[in-house]
Amino acid sequence: MSRPAPLLPEGDAREAALFFVVCALCFLAALAALSARASYSAARGWTAEVEGQMTIRLQGEDRRGAAEALDIVQATEGVESARILSRDEVESLLEPSFGAGGLPAGLPMPLILDVYADPEYRDMDETLENRLADSGIGALVDTHSDWAGDVRRALGVVRLVALSTVLLLGATAVAVIAFATHAALLARRDIVEVLHLSGATDRFISRLFERRFWLLGLQAGGVGALFALGTTALVLSLASARGGRSGLLPQLSLDALDFLILVTTPIIAAIAARLAARMTVLRSLKGSL
Amino acid sequence: MRQGKREAMSDEAVRLDNVALRYDSAEDVLSGVDLILKPGSFTFLTGPSGAGKTSLLKLLYLALPPSRGDVSLLGRRVSALKRDQISALRRRIGVVFQEFRLLDHLTAYENAALPLRVQGLRASDYRADVEELLRWVGLGPRIDANPPQLSGGEQQRVAIARALVNKPDLLIADEPTGNVDPEMGSRLLRLFGELNRRLGTTVLIATHDLTLIREMNAPVLRLQHGLLVRDIEFGGEAV
Numbered sequence: 159m160s161r162p163a164p165l166l167p168e169g170d171a172r173e174a175a176l177f178f179v180v181c182a183l184c185f186l187a188a189l190a191a192l193s194a195r196a197s198y199s200a201a202r203g204w205t206a207e208v209e210g211q212m213t214i215r216l217q218g219e220d221r222r223g224a225a226e227a228l229d230i231v232q233a234t235e236g237v238e239s240a241r242i243l244s245r246d247e248v249e250s251l252l253e254p255s256f257g258a259g260g261l262p263a264g265l266p267m268p269l270i271l272d273v274y275a276d277p278e279y280r281d282m283d284e285t286l287e288n289r290l291a292d293s294g295i296g297a298l299v300d301t302h303s304d305w306a307g308d309v310r311r312a313l314g315v316v317r318l319v320a321l322s323t324v325l326l327l328g329a330t331a332v333a334v335i336a337f338a339t340h341a342a343l344l345a346r347r348d349i350v351e352v353l354h355l356s357g358a359t360d361r362f363i364s365r366l367f368e369r370r371f372w373l374l375g376l377q378a379g380g381v382g383a384l385f386a387l388g389t390t391a392l393v394l395s396l397a398s399a400r401g402g403r404s405g406l407l408p409q410l411s412l413d414a415l416d417f418l419i420l421v422t423t424p425i426i427a428a429i430a431a432r433l434a435a436r437m438t439v440l441r442s443l444k445g446s447l
Numbered sequence: 448m449r450q451g452k453r454e455a456m457s458d459e460a461v462r463l464d465n466v467a468l469r470y471d472s473a474e475d476v477l478s479g480v481d482l483i484l485k486p487g488s489f490t491f492l493t494g495p496s497g498a499g500k501t502s503l504l505k506l507l508y509l510a511l512p513p514s515r516g517d518v519s520l521l522g523r524r525v526s527a528l529k530r531d532q533i534s535a536l537r538r539r540i541g542v543v544f545q546e547f548r549l550l551d552h553l554t555a556y557e558n559a560a561l562p563l564r565v566q567g568l569r570a571s572d573y574r575a576d577v578e579e580l581l582r583w584v585g586l587g588p589r590i591d592a593n594p595p596q597l598s599g600g601e602q603q604r605v606a607i608a609r610a611l612v613n614k615p616d617l618l619i620a621d622e623p624t625g626n627v628d629p630e631m632g633s634r635l636l637r638l639f640g641e642l643n644r645r646l647g648t649t650v651l652i653a654t655h656d657l658t659l660i661r662e663m664n665a666p667v668l669r670l671q672h673g674l675l676v677r678d679i680e681f682g683g684e685a686v
Contacts, residue, residue: 162557162560162564162570163552163553163554163557165550165553165564167552168552348548349550351510351548352548352550352561353561353565354534354537355508355509355510355537355542356537356538356561356562356565356609357534357535357537357538357562357565357566357613358534358565359530359531359534360530360531360534362565362567444530
């Protein structure tokens with residue numbers, strides 16, 4: 159026995175247009191969600207690199223004093239490693255300011271200690287500065303915290319923008335689907351009226367539209383997510399062709415969490431479409447007898 | 448007490464008390480209509496075009512609420528019902544619309560089975576009954592045809608099958624013989640009469656066809672300018 163025909167006729171050109179709109183919104187929402195995720199990873203990766211890292215610039219040029227300072231630093235609880243930077247390393251640090259031609263041999267070079275301390279130890283810069291001062295060694299400790307704070311703040315803004323974009327696109331999709339449901343309800347008013355007069359309840363009629371828009375959300379969301387996957391893969395392959403960096407988002411990648419975002423995109427789109435359809439139909443039908 | 452009142456009301460299949468209906472225009476389409484139809488009665492409704500026959504029927508098949516007055520159907524006061532109760536009441540009312548109102552994307556069989564399908568019944572439970580009914584109205588070979596492939600008379604018979612498929616307590620028909628030849632018209636009226644006699648279905652038929660009215664020898668109500676003005680020829684306790 160063949161399946162009975164659906165009570166709502168198959169989709170028309172309006173639904174094709176709606177499919178395209180929902181698909182585009184899901185594509186943009188998935189990309190925005192991936193960007194939010196990437197910015198979060200980038201913030202974590204970048205700040206993790208500099209957390210606990212510090213440099214100590216010793217005043218004066220006494221290398222014996224430097225060895226003593228190194229001993230004091232290494233003996234401090236919480237310091238995991240410390241070493242004196244070689245002249246070549248200091249020169250390479252100064253290269254952006256003085257060029258690659260090399261510095262004159264007689265030019266006094268600062269003595270710098272490269273230190274890595276456990277990030278759990280708070281105010282390590284002050285501790286080291288005080289201990290060195292107690293031993294009569296003048297030193298300036300730089301924790302890069304200003305730079306790390308700037309990075310965190312900048313990526314926080316990027317994340318906020320990306321999440322706001324996801325929410326805005328989601329809300330737009332719900333509004334578009336609600337509008338489309340209302341239009342479909344008006345276009346199918348004759349059918350809805352016959353169903354009503356045949357004894358169909360509001361929930362029965364609402365379920366017909368819900369099923370239609372659930373499928374539309376699932377399919378359009380799926381296609382949108384696939385396009386987002388393709389776009390991300392393209393960006394990654396272009397980045398890898400240019401040396402493994404992805405422009406502003408060096409952490410952009412495709413891992414399990416990214417795939418989870420892509421897989422849930424059509425499901426969220428379908429649920430949103432279904433709820434929007436239900437609310438619109440039930441509210442509209444309430445106006446009739 | 449409530450049970451007693453329900454019992455008392457169920458002595459009337461249809462009761463209209465001082466009912467008026469007004470669309471967007473300022474003028475009443477129906478005005479001060481009082482009507483009682485007993486359960487199991489068979490009544491014709493007639494009147495000139497524009498008199499308000501279709502509007503009165505719309506009130507009775509719950510397509511519109513009255514602007515004023517009370518409508519009670521099958522013992523239930525409509526204004527006191529919740530939406531789901533109205534849906535349940537509609538299932539007890541069969542309607543043959545003047546313009547058929549079939550769904551073009553469904554077959555004749557699917558159209559006729561619609562009132563059963565919206566109740567969530569399984570096709571396997573009703574398929575044989577619906578096919579039997581369609582054969583009875585002469586559409587046996589056409590059950591898989593869609594309405595656009597059917598003649599006006601065939602579409603009307605699908606609409607009639609849809610109205611009867613639920614074995615309704617109240618059958619309302621708006622010009623049900625308007626698109627069929629006289630022989631089929633007589634046959635359909637005999638069907639309505641048989642339903643009325645065998646199942647006790649209350650039947651109200653709006654028609655211009657005085658020949659059919661005479662053939663059935665049933666009470667006739669007459670609407671004129673929105674007023675239920677008189678009951679002609681056969682007298683009647685209906686009004």
